[in-house]
Amino acid sequence: MPITYTSGEQVEVFRFSVPVTVGVPLLALIFQAFIPRWIPFFTIFDLPLLVTIFFAMARRNPVAGLLNGGIIGLLQDALTHQPIGIYGIAKTVVGYGASSLGVKLDLENAGARLLVTLGFYVIHEVVYFMVARGLVNLTLLWSWPHELWSALANAILGVALYAVLDRFKQRT
Amino acid sequence: MESVLGRYRNLIILVGVLFLQVLGLAVQVKRTTENESTRLIRVWTVSAVSPFEKAIVWTQSSTAYLWHNYFYLRGVRAENRQLKAEIEALRLEQVRLNQDAEQARRLQSLLGFKEQFIAQTIAAQVIGSSGSEQSRSIYIDKGTRDGIKPDMAVITADGIVGKVLRVFHSTSLVLLIDDQSSGVGAILEKSRLQGVLRGSPSGEVVMEKVMSDEQVQLGEVVLTSGGDRIFPKGLPVGRVSKVSPGSELFLNIRVKPAANLGKLEEVLVVTKVDEKEAPPMANGPVRAIDILAQRLPSVPDKPPAPDTNKPKDAAGPGPSPSGTGPGAVSANADPSKPGSAAPNATLKPKAAATGTATGHKLPNNGPAASPNGAAAAKATAQAPAQTVGANTDSGSPAAPRAGDGTSSSVNTSATKVGNKAATAGTMKAPVNSRPSAPQAAAGQNATTVSPKPSTTPPQDSPQ
Numbered sequence: 001m002p003i004t005y006t007s008g009e010q011v012e013v014f015r016f017s018v019p020v021t022v023g024v025p026l027l028a029l030i031f032q033a034f035i036p037r038w039i040p041f042f043t044i045f046d047l048p049l050l051v052t053i054f055f056a057m058a059r060r061n062p063v064a065g066l067l068n069g070g071i072i073g074l075l076q077d078a079l080t081h082q083p084i085g086i087y088g089i090a091k092t093v094v095g096y097g098a099s100s101l102g103v104k105l106d107l108e109n110a111g112a113r114l115l116v117t118l119g120f121y122v123i124h125e126v127v128y129f130m131v132a133r134g135l136v137n138l139t140l141l142w143s144w145p146h147e148l149w150s151a152l153a154n155a156i157l158g159v160a161l162y163a164v165l166d167r168f169k170q171r172t
Numbered sequence: 173m174e175s176v177l178g179r180y181r182n183l184i185i186l187v188g189v190l191f192l193q194v195l196g197l198a199v200q201v202k203r204t205t206e207n208e209s210t211r212l213i214r215v216w217t218v219s220a221v222s223p224f225e226k227a228i229v230w231t232q233s234s235t236a237y238l239w240h241n242y243f244y245l246r247g248v249r250a251e252n253r254q255l256k257a258e259i260e261a262l263r264l265e266q267v268r269l270n271q272d273a274e275q276a277r278r279l280q281s282l283l284g285f286k287e288q289f290i291a292q293t294i295a296a297q298v299i300g301s302s303g304s305e306q307s308r309s310i311y312i313d314k315g316t317r318d319g320i321k322p323d324m325a326v327i328t329a330d331g332i333v334g335k336v337l338r339v340f341h342s343t344s345l346v347l348l349i350d351d352q353s354s355g356v357g358a359i360l361e362k363s364r365l366q367g368v369l370r371g372s373p374s375g376e377v378v379m380e381k382v383m384s385d386e387q388v389q390l391g392e393v394v395l396t397s398g399g400d401r402i403f404p405k406g407l408p409v410g411r412v413s414k415v416s417p418g419s420e421l422f423l424n425i426r427v428k429p430a431a432n433l434g435k436l437e438e439v440l441v442v443t444k445v446d447e448k449e450a451p452p453m454a455n456g457p458v459r460a461i462d463i464l465a466q467r468l469p470s471v472p473d474k475p476p477a478p479d480t481n482k483p484k485d486a487a488g489p490g491p492s493p494s495g496t497g498p499g500a501v502s503a504n505a506d507p508s509k510p511g512s513a514a515p516n517a518t519l520k521p522k523a524a525a526t527g528t529a530t531g532h533k534l535p536n537n538g539p540a541a542s543p544n545g546a547a548a549a550k551a552t553a554q555a556p557a558q559t560v561g562a563n564t565d566s567g568s569p570a571a572p573r574a575g576d577g578t579s580s581s582v583n584t585s586a587t588k589v590g591n592k593a594a595t596a597g598t599m600k601a602p603v604n605s606r607p608s609a610p611q612a613a614a615g616q617n618a619t620t621v622s623p624k625p626s627t628t629p630p631q632d633s634p635q
Contacts, residue, residue, distance in 0.1 A: 032303035033221060033302065033303040034301075037300060037301050037310070040435070044305070062182035066189055070189055075217050079218070079303060079304075080306070081337050081351075083200040085196050085197035085200065086197065092190055100182070131197070135197055139373050
């Protein structure tokens, strides 16, 4: 078990059952595609990103985190009409970063989760913006207020979502 | 070396995974200019997600249907009464609009305009979206098995929605008009200025390519121009919400879409668009060119050739009992050409009695000789060469002009008068003499010239 910098204590590494590993990201994708049909405002949320961060922090394994993030991102790309890989790259970076951070920090309390999610949302958007502009030549508008408000909204939703998903954790 | 790999194992894997994805992205970007097929991962993802979405939509719509149609019927009677009153009002409106539509069709026919008709649509239900702010697209529950193809227009009763971008077996991806990669040919309804409608990164719809020295009114209706070959012409797009100077010499016109793109539930996919010339009026009033054609100096009358195969009502120059006779000679011209006579022109009572029914030169006191028509007649008479029997449309209903010497002058008038004079003559009459509905009906009963003189087969023509 890794020892965190913050608490100085050992933190547990969790694992998840196969249905949860497959079902939760799939549900996140479905809700992400379905809910904006009724609530257009919901597009500011990124459920697949929150799921990526949660699994990465819980598993504390960078390889698993980046692979998990990459797969979820690629699936999310497939739902759009844009080239596949933009979300994939962004979520791979986030998955790697979140799991690497999870090894070093104790991220079990709500405050830490809020800050981590907020930070990784911004990182995710920055990477997405760079890839979309630099590689795919998409015209995107970057607005700091919009991004920060979205990050805050996602962080709050994330804290609530993580509390629910904690129930599916299995001790190694 | 081994220790280095082990030490940076995670980082190396990260770089490797990112590299693979960038590589894949680069391949896709390179291929977007070609006619690439749908990626397998898209098919898998859509196939995995869409059944759940369909199930949710089905449950929701079934519940709503059950509630609205079996339980929640409060106020239905009052609404029914209100709708009936509305229907009555709309019927009155329809009568007036029919008159206008007939006039428009008549003019289009005269000018050889081509119209686009939405011949077939498929209703589809919106089952999901891309879920991304950067990709403004929706999924519908119809795919290849329903006959959906890429680049089909998607509309609602309010206005256009977008076009089909990708088609799967039972679902399709529709690119909305507010996506930045979409483009729609548009025209302003009043000023008739044309431009290109595009989505912006912020999700607004902007009309581009309108010169900055043009005047655009706020609230002006924007329609499709048909120039993109996807949306038929004349479909509502939205209204102008803001006009500001744009880049270079163009205006930046923001358009508020007529359809609520944020809350789409059902849409129509246009699966078939017909393009055809407006049909000539079946029972419209007489056109000046018909009268002109019969008043032109022409070759002398020939005695009708004895043709035993010919029905009586088509052979004789005299008025037939049904009002049908060789007077319908004007029908041999191509209706799509300006100045030509419609095959099924219907005459007013006097015209039929004096002109059409005789099938020969009309006396100079022809009933519908408008000033324009007279001018055209004069021009025709002065034409240096008259093409006799220039009718090339032998298959048309006009072909059976057997033994009718005057028929040649009809074509002459249509082809030699000159489009301007002939068009003026033909257009003026119906515009100025638009009958009221009862009048038109009376005219039809009294004077209808048979639109299809099928009693005389074309091969009987002695030409």
